[in-house]
Amino acid sequence: LLDLGADVGIAAAQRSLTSKAWALRSVAYRYLTKCRDVGSIPLLIDRVEHEDGRLEHELGNALFAHTGTRCWTHGQWQEWWEQHKVGFVLPPIEAVRAGIDSGAGRTIAYHGIPLVSKRIAFLVDVSGSMKERMATDKRHTRLDEAKAQLTHVLRELPEDHACNLIVYDAAVKPVWDHLRRVDTANRTELLDATAQLSIGTATNVFDALELAFQDPEVDTICLLTDGEPTVGRLVDPDDIVDEITRWNSQRQIVVHCIGLGVDSRLLQRLAATSGGDYRHVK
Numbered sequence: 001l002l003d004l005g006a007d008v009g010i011a012a013a014q015r016s017l018t019s020k021a022w023a024l025r026s027v028a029y030r031y032l033t034k035c036r037d038v039g040s041i042p043l044l045i046d047r048v049e050h051e052d053g054r055l056e057h058e059l060g061n062a063l064f065a066h067t068g069t070r071c072w073t074h075g076q077w078q079e080w081w082e083q084h085k086v087g088f089v090l091p092p093i094e095a096v097r098a099g100i101d102s103g104a105g106r107t108i109a110y111h112g113i114p115l116v117s118k119r120i121a122f123l124v125d126v127s128g129s130m131k132e133r134m135a136t137d138k139r140h141t142r143l144d145e146a147k148a149q150l151t152h153v154l155r156e157l158p159e160d161h162a163c164n165l166i167v168y169d170a171a172v173k174p175v176w177d178h179l180r181r182v183d184t185a186n187r188t189e190l191l192d193a194t195a196q197l198s199i200g201t202a203t204n205v206f207d208a209l210e211l212a213f214q215d216p217e218v219d220t221i222c223l224l225t226d227g228e229p230t231v232g233r234l235v236d237p238d239d240i241v242d243e244i245t246r247w248n249s250q251r252q253i254v255v256h257c258i259g260l261g262v263d264s265r266l267l268q269r270l271a272a273t274s275g276g277d278y279r280h281v282k
Contacts, residue, residue: 002027007035014043022055022219023252029058030275033065033100036090041066045081048074052160053118054219054254061100068096108156110222111149111258113277117220118161119179121212122150125225125260127169127203132226132261134282142226142260143199145281150194157182162217165190168208169200170231179217204232205266206240209255213247221253223270226260237266245273 001009009031016028025047032040044063048071051059063077064070067084068091071077107114110122130143140148150165157163162179166172175193180186205225210233212221229235234243244255255274257267263280271278 002031002034005034007037010035010037010040014040017043017047023250025051026055026058026219026252029055029062033058033062036066036093038066038088038090041085041088042081045074045077048077054116057116065093065096065100066090068099108153110153110256111224111279111281113222113256113258113279115153115220115222117254119217119219120161120163121166121179121215121218121221122153122163123166123168123208123212123221123223124150124197125169125203125205125227126167126197126200127225127227127230128199128201129203129227130260131199134261143197145260146224147194147197151191154182154187154190154194157187159183163190164212164215164218165193166208166212167193167197168204170202170204171200172204172207172211174211178215202231203227203229205229206232206234206243209240209244213244213251213253219253220276221255222258223255223267224258224260225264225267226262228262228264228266237269240266241269241273244270248274 013028013031016024019025044059044066047059060070069080071080107116109115124146126143131141133141134145159182161182163182164179165175175190203225206229209221209223212218229240234240253274254276255270256276257271257278259267259280261282268278
């Protein structure tokens with residue numbers, strides 16, 4: 001119903017706002033952002049200060065789509081609603097559409113993509129082609145660029161975030177088997193693993209994605225590659241997109257995609273079908 005933009009599920013989405021399953025709450029917030037109803041406003045306000053990370057961002061978008069307003073605490077929202085609820089009319093969607101994703105506040109960016117999630121798996125390609133020089137100045141390789149960007153992000157992530165690093169070429173090599181909080185010891189381990197990244201062989205995109213999806217805590221994946229899949233359980237781009245879409249009918253994982261030196265149709269499609277962003281880094 002979210003994909004179709006059909007408003008017949010508003011009541012079901014409203015009931016789902018208090019679900020214990022974060023994936024159901026996530027799709028409910030995004031559904032109500034698209035399919036608006038005045039009756040959703042107090043229910044959304046009741047969720048303020050109950051979410052964090054990506055879901056807090058999605059809740060803020062839903063409230064902005066309904067009100068054209070941003071408040072930062074539950075008390076502020078309650079006060080605002082008491083002043084406006086009598087006779088309230090939803091603002092025209094044209095008036096709020098441009099501002100829906102503009103209220104994340106200070107966020108860390110990875111290759112220009114704002115990271116609003118607190119539960120991220122970073123997937124980094126170390127296949128043989130990552131030794132190619134970047135087109136900008138030819139002084140550093142694609143792998144150098146990947147390491148520099150990831151190092152910056154890992155240093156900036158607050159300790160209330162959790163993440164994992166999954167390195168892949170022909171094989172898939174996670175640092176850990178699940179997300180871990182970015183405390184001092186774990187941050188050091190991730191930074192050391194990043195510094196030690198070295199060139200490998202082929203490009204196994206699908207198996208890296210599959211491993212990230214197996215962690216139930218992951219809500220956002222950052223997939224970086226410089227080429228098309230060459231090995232793995234699935235290699236054909238259509239098959240990969242179809243399988244990720246099927247998984248996401250329940251998981252609701254956002255997949256941000258970065259193409260280093262390659263403008264990839266596969267990466268564009270993976271980002272678009274999951275609600276993620278795509279960046280082509282030349």
